[in-house]
Each structure stands twice: as structure tokens, then as C-alpha cells.
Amino acid sequence: xxxxxxxxxxxxxxxxxxxxxxxxxxxxxxxxxxxxxxxxxxxxxxxxxxxxxxxxxxxxxxxxxxxxxxxxxxxxxxxxxxxxxxxxxxxxxxxxxxxxxxxxxxxxxxxxxxxxxxxxxxxxxxxxxxxxxxxxxxxxxxxxxxxxxxxxxxxxxxxxxxxxxxxxxxxxxxxxxxxxxxxxxxxxxx
Numbered sequence: 309x310x311x312x313x314x315x316x317x318x319x320x321x322x323x324x325x326x327x328x329x330x331x332x333x334x335x336x337x338x339x340x341x342x343x344x345x346x347x348x349x350x351x352x353x354x355x356x357x358x359x360x361x362x363x364x365x366x367x368x369x370x371x372x373x374x375x376x377x378x379x380x381x382x383x384x385x386x387x388x389x390x391x392x393x394x395x396x397x398x399x400x401x402x403x404x405x406x407x408x409x410x411x412x413x414x415x416x417x418x419x420x421x422x423x424x425x426x427x428x429x430x431x432x433x434x435x436x437x438x439x440x441x442x443x444x445x446x447x448x449x450x451x452x453x454x455x456x457x458x459x460x461x462x463x464x465x466x467x468x469x470x471x472x473x474x475x476x477x478x479x480x481x482x483x484x485x486x487x488x489x490x491x492x493x494x495x496x497x498x
Contacts, residue, residue, distance in 0.1 A: 309344065310344055310345050310348050310490075311342075311345045311359035311360070312491040312492055312493040313345070313358055313411045313412060313492050314357065314358055314359065314360050314412060314492075314493050314495075315414065315481050315482065315484070315493065315494050316412055316413045316461070316463075316481040316482055317479075317481065317496060318412075318482075318493070320357050320360055320362055321358070321412060321459070321461060322459045322461075323357065323362045323459050324362075324458055324459045325355075325356060325357060325361075325362050325364040325365070325456075325457040325458075325459075326363055327364050327393045328363050328365060328392055328393055330435050335390070335392055335433050335435075336434075338361075339367055339433045341359075342359065342365075342366075342367045343367055343369060343388075346367060346411070347369070348490055349488070349489070349490035350372065350490075351411045352368060352370050353366060353367065353368045353369075353449045353452060354366060354367055354411065354453070355453045355456030355457050356456075357456050357459075358412050360493065363457075364393045364394065364457045365390070365391065365392050365457070366390075366394070366454070366456060367388075367389070367391070367453075368387065368388065368389050368391070368453060369388040369389075370382075370388075370445065370449055371385055371386060371387065371388060373445065374386075374387075382444050382445045383446075384445060384446065387446055390433040391428070391430040391450070391453070391454075392430060392432065392433070392435075393431055394429065394450075394454060394457070395428065395429050396427070396428050396451075396454055397427045397429055397439070398426065399423040399451075400423060400424075400425050400426075401423050401443070402423070403424075404421065404424055405419045405420065406419065406420065406422070407419050407420075408452060409462075410452070410461065410462055411490070412461070413461065413463060413478070413481060414481060414492070415477070415481075415486055415487075416474060416477055416478075418462065418463070418466055418470065418474075420452075420462050420465045422447070422448050422451050423447075423451075425441060425442070425443040426441070426442055426443075426450060426451060427440070427441045428442070428450060428454075463478070481494070482494060482495055482496045483497060483498075484496070
């Protein structure tokens with residue numbers, strides 16, 4: 309099932325997600341639906357709050373980014389995972405800047421600084437626990453989606469000045485006055 313993407317201004321995007329209890333919901337089906345929704349919107353990551361669910365779950369599939377490169381130096385091809393109740397244990401390395409976008413904030417891309425490596429503990433869709441370290445673009449995708457389940461948007465990392473410059477665009481997104489190739493759910497749409 310393809311969900312509409314909740315866009316900027318919806319309170320669910322600013323709430324910290326709740327942990328999921330095993331057996332509480334069908335995480336395999338939800339993961340399938342989230343992958344389908346994300347692929348339909350040409351994204352590489354999608355967090356549950358972006359489909360209106362305030363829970364600690366997100367999916368990533370960086371394969372489309374690997375297709376854009378001549379050589380897949382980052383190993384993004386096949387980097388497809390489900391993260392349930394994740395906890396970032398450690399972030400380290402120098403901060404590096406990279407232009408990020410977000411399905412919940414269409415048509416806005418900005419350079420965001422993030423640390424280059426992270427270690428994360430999480431459950432997959434089979435409720436198997438993992439602890440892994442990721443770096444580079446993989447770490448960045450995870451950090452972006454992890455922010456979503458913490459109630460943080462990439463625009464929150466911008467300077468107040470930059471946010472003021474984007475204020476009009478963000479208000480238009482909240483009203484649904486934005487063109488996307490996917491269905492959206494805008495909080496202020498009439």
C-alpha cells in the first residue's frame with residue numbers, strides 16, 4: 309500500500325516516535341508498505357512519522373544513489389534495511405557537508421553538516437537485533453531518518469537566517485502548494 313507523505317508543518321513530524329513492542333503491529337507488512345511508498349516517491353529513506361505514524365521505525369534503500377554513479381564506491385547498491393527501535397550509540401569523525409532533501413519538504417535541498425561515522429543498535433523486520441557501524445553516505449541517510457523519529461527535520465540544522473529565507477517556501481509546502489510526483493498530506497491544505 310502506498311501512503312501519502314506527510315509534509316512540513318504537520319505536528320507528527322516534530323514528535324519523538326514511540327518504541328514498538330514486538331507483536332504490536334505487523335512490522336513486515338509496514339516495512340513493505342514503507343518501501344513501496346518510498347520508491348513511488350523516488351526516495352532513499354522513509355521514516356514512520358512521514359506516513360503519519362509516531363513510532364520508531366524507518367527504512368532505507370540507497371540503491372538509486374548507486375545507479376547515479378559510474379562506480380559504486382560507497383557500496384550503496386543493495387544497501388536496503390529496516391530499522392526498528394534504533395538507538396545511535398556513537399557518532400564520530402569530522403563533520404562533512406552534503407546537500408540533503410526530504411520527501412516531507414519537497415523542492416528544498418540544503419547543505420547539512422553531519423559526522424562521518426555512526427554506530428547504531430536496532431531490530432530488523434524479523435525482530436533480530438543488530439549493532440553495526442556505517443560511514444559516508446550510508447551514515448548520512450541513517451542520520452537523516454533517525455532525526456525524523458526524534459522529531460527533527462533537516463531544516464532544523466540550518467541557521468536561523470537560512471530558515472527565514474526559506475519561510476515562504478515552507479509555508480507553501482504546509483498549504484500543499486507544491487508540485488510532487490507523489491501524494492502528499494499537507495496540514496494546512498484547504
